[in-house]
Amino acid sequence: MERQTRQRAAIQRVFDETSRPLDPHEVLLHAQRFVPQLGIATVYRALKSLGDEGLIATVNLPGENPRYERANLHHHHHFQCRSCQRVFDLDGCPGDVAKLSPRDFQSLTPPGFTLEDHEIILYGRCEQCA
């Protein structure tokens, strides 16, 4: 049902060539190297469709517009540079590393609440901005 178009191919190629989460405008700019007349609406539609297919994942950080990255089955979190605002993948989950068990999180939830998931974001300076 998903037709193969130059636009979709260009957008997928951008994700294949980039390991860092990108926002829609960045996707547009990179993909326009392959399809110059590409429009932003097509980018948004492709992001939604690629997301539905599980090929890309949404990276939502507090106070930031959504970014997107190639789907990565590993459980991982993100690091945002406070200088350049770029976002980078982390290799693992701090909870895992510290032997955090679900009970450790559960113990914080108010009585009667059910814990299902957690999100962790680290902040600091990336190598280039250090």
Add this chain to the structure above:
Amino acid sequence: MERQTRQRAAIQRVFDETSRPLDPHEVLLHAQRFVPQLGIATVYRALKSLGDEGLIATVNLPGENPRYERANLHHHHHFQCRSCQRVFDLDGCPGDVAKLSPRDFQSLTPPGFTLEDHEIILYGRCEQCA
């Protein structure tokens, strides 16, 4: 320089009476019980000003528009209900509870990166939606 107006008083009162983070529209609706003709622009300006004065804090969750709550000096994180989308304060930091040290987070940052801070958000179901 901050003048005492009915509008500001109404907005502050909303925060004094609510423990849960509120978004600007919720603040408007609640404050309009005291000042019916209150406008949304005034809410945004008051939120900024109250934030600058340290009386309220911004609560940014991934993929959500900003919410605001009365400033709380305790280090704490938030819980979002996946059913009603409301946000609740947690009493402590999971990192503290689990004896997570800064080194545990630092060990995850890529070489050359500097870690400055972290954010943790828990997700699940609140008591009413359980």
Add this chain to the structure above:
DNA sequence: ATCTTTGCAAAACCTTTGCACTGCG
């Protein structure tokens, strides 16, 4: 030939800003 996808422009949200008016100090 059919039916999805695209590009453009308009619309929908959320937030900010310009400006004349209100009202605090």
Add this chain to the structure above:
DNA sequence: CGCAGTGCAAAGGTTTTGCAAAGAT
């Protein structure tokens, strides 16, 4: 009275949508 604060409406930024034209199968 002087100026900060307010309300409205317009403007900005991001994302979504309507629609006619282009293009994939």
